[in-house]
Amino acid sequence: MKSRSRLVLGALGLLALGLAAGWMARVPSGPVTPTGAVEDAKGWRAVDVVAGLEHPWALAWLPSGEMLVTERPGRLRVVRDGALVSRPVAGVPETIGQGHGGLMDIVLHPDFGYNRLVYFTYGAGTMEANSTRLARGRLADDLSSLTDVEVLHTVHPLKAGAQHFGSRLLWLPDGTLLLALGDGGNPPNRVDGELAREQAQKRDSQLGKVLRLRDSGSVPADNPFVSEPGVDPHVWTLGHRNIQGLARDPASGRIWANEHGSRGGDELNLLVAGGNYGWPRATYSIEYTFGTISPHTSLPGMIDPVVVWTPAHAPSGLLFYAGDAFPEWRGDLFSGALKRKEIRRVDLDADGRVLGQESIRLGARIRDVRQGPDGFIYVLTDEKNGRLLRLEPEPGRE
Template identity: 40%
Template structure:
């Protein structure tokens, strides 16, 4: 509890006098004690500002200030601009004045608190493109070697025997990248809707690819009803014969179909149980899709067998009218998914709205909360939910404010990358970098921004050769991360 009584502060029942040192010239206090007192006072002032934000601003701007500040500032984001807005408001725009609620000191403290959040957002931004392919990180120097180029939006990667690579391009093309870096188009890709966020998305190999030559592709499948184009997330199973797909068949088609052209989700991953996990976005309809499990596949993680049939231990196989492929629900737009190399747990990331991007550990039957509980606010600045955590909702392992626009993700394995062992890598679409998350006991303890402004980073994978590969967009380039010291 924090209360102010004149020049005194009550913190947790303890009364502390707040006075300037200029008022007490006779005070004989060591410098270190003064520094400690100054630091404590600053911390208490910031805590009070945070409390004032939550109590007076959070109802309109969201509980997390860092999400609120991630915006274009119509009236300026300097301290004097914020002080003016807080004190006098903008009544015609729905912003009340707080000159009667706060004194001038409190208004300035609140402005300082908001500026701290603005600086947190600004640390991700970069205007200059890299001028070299050599990058210094906290633990080593990395060289980015170009493996392939000539694509537009390389969405997913899968590693073939013989040091070759499959790459999907969202435009609808599937490529084989040869050892000589040649780009060979593969025929037989399904008809798809290359519009908005849709197109050809992820690719994975069958666990028995060496014997059956089978691959799986996720894509935005279109159809037309009454002159209206609809689409949904689908998964195609096919054999790769040279540079030709054969025996194509859809083994998963999400319901219901939608007119929207975004939030397809669409990462694929094979678990250690041999089943295929599929992420599907809520297609922009958070009011109906993510929390509904009866006949609704959107805003979910799914689990199926390689022929499209349903494992008998899926969590909703005995729930009346439920989509039996559902493994989790309450997901927004999951665009990253990977397997923990030691535990075999499925980890996924998903886009929040403005703020509240998440990392989750996928557990059967769990509700991940969208849109009941979220750390973000809506793109127009309106609050979506007044809670970030709630009983019955599985909270994220980690969340990002501001939103980084997470995409592909991978755990670092092997011993090539000293100091990165066991870390989680995530591509950032919004800020165009690779995010390194240091983990301890399934919690993110530290993060590092890598390859700032390299391009919208769509995918990251650990390859069988022990190297990390990343895919960036427009122009589409695949890089291999090579440690050089």
């Protein structure tokens, strides 16, 4: 049975209305109580599946049962029958394999069984001028190579350094694709003479945004700002620092995102089209140097976070669990954590209200969290010798 309240956060009814309407700018709901350490989750065990992955970033299942795993230095790997295929998939474009950059997220086209198309993101350019790119390629039947690789979108403006590429992907039921992007980096990084983070509030910039694109990379006609002069038509939401996880509740259609704050102030957000999520005008974060980023945690016309993690959680992959292996966890969110080396289970009720949180402590930086076809939870650890783990019910659990 689900645990009951420790952290009940209001105003989600307005957000649900915003989802139905397509966009909204919500009246602030007031302060959010940051959460730090929580109790440990029970009734699970972690099983090693594969080792020897170099800073793995994302995984995706093929209909035939194999897994595709991206490695940040720029390799695409195949896991078959519980073993890592020795030779990487050929045809992956050259990438910036430094800092946060490299080969990042990967998803299959919804019609993969027909077209064999794989979509992926990677950092491209130089340390002085780089960006996130969205590309696709056709996976060979024998899984040895990608062919017909084409860049569908190059994020603008260009930025310097190797921080805040963002890069999570999420297909929507209408066949459009969400692409989450970072703000360009921490101070002293600058874009067009201003601190890079200011890009998150600039509506003609794609940095610090979630974009919505067609599968061809073009702009959907019903994007929230498509008719507004001076606003980039790809923009779906704005005011983000660096989203690292996207997940959708298939029953309600709610779309969740977790994103990094600076020093503390990491956020779990409920995304609605056209929403402004505040960064850096409203934030629970402070500077890494302990200075103030903003005196505001909430502002009119900006959407407040649902959960704030302080001290830093350093969120990564995000999963909305809908499987049968852990029936008591069905309908909950699972947020990976790089800094805390855990997965945070966020206990939700049917209306999307947060009831509480628990920690699945794994002792390694967590980069991605996914539900497998078997209903188990699969996890990638962000290490030089990274691992693929499977979370299973503890033996003997009733």
